[in-house]
Amino acid sequence: MDNCIFCKIIKGEIPSAKIYEDDEVLAILDISQATRGHTLVISKEHHPNFLATPKEIMHKVMDVAQRIGQAQMAVLGAKGINILTNVGEEAGQTIMHYHVHVVPRYTRDTGFQITLKENNSDKNNLPALADQIKSKL
Ligand code: AMP
Numbered sequence: 167m168d169n170c171i172f173c174k175i176i177k178g179e180i181p182s183a184k185i186y187e188d189d190e191v192l193a194i195l196d197i198s199q200a201t202r203g204h205t206l207v208i209s210k211e212h213h214p215n216f217l218a219t220p221k222e223i224m225h226k227v228m229d230v231a232q233r234i235g236q237a238q239m240a241v242l243g244a245k246g247i248n249i250l251t252n253v254g255e256e257a258g259q260t261i262m263h264y265h266v267h268v269v270p271r272y273t274r275d276t277g278f279q280i281t282l283k284e285n286n287s288d289k290n291n292l293p294a295l296a297d298q299i300k301s302k303l
């Protein structure tokens with residue numbers, strides 16, 4: 167994709183701090199560094215997001231995300247890790263090329279926060295909601 171930042175990084179047209187590379191996957195440090203070591207694991211093929219990525223490639227990206235997380239725990243002294251992939255602008259996705267954030271955590275409240283709040287009236291009828299999702303599996 168001509169105007170995709172990650173495709174340009176993969177082609178070497180934009181510099182990046184590389185951590186890992188193979189034929190299908192590239193891992194680089196996120197330029198924003200939400201926490202120290204914040205890494206992006208990116209599929210080399212352009213796919214718009216997690217849901218639109220062929221399963222084999224999605225699995226390969228997740229394999230590398232696991233390895234990066236293990237390395238962050240081992241060498242950076244991280245106490246925890248958040249694995250995050252945004253799908254769609256409403257979910258906060260800004261670069262429409264599949265990638266997974268691996269965010270090392272040192273304390274609970276710095277750099278990165280996700281809060282899951284109760285905010286849905288369907289919670290009073292979960293079986294119906296479950297049936298609705300199940301119908302498309
Ligand atoms: P998302 O919001 O999930 O689409 O994440 C996109 C991420 O890409 C953000 O965390 C940005 O900081 C990061 N990013 C944008 N441009 C670059 C770049 N040139 N090198 C590394 N990371 C980048």
Ligand code: ZN
Nearest residue numbers: 170173212263
């Ligand atoms: Zn791309």
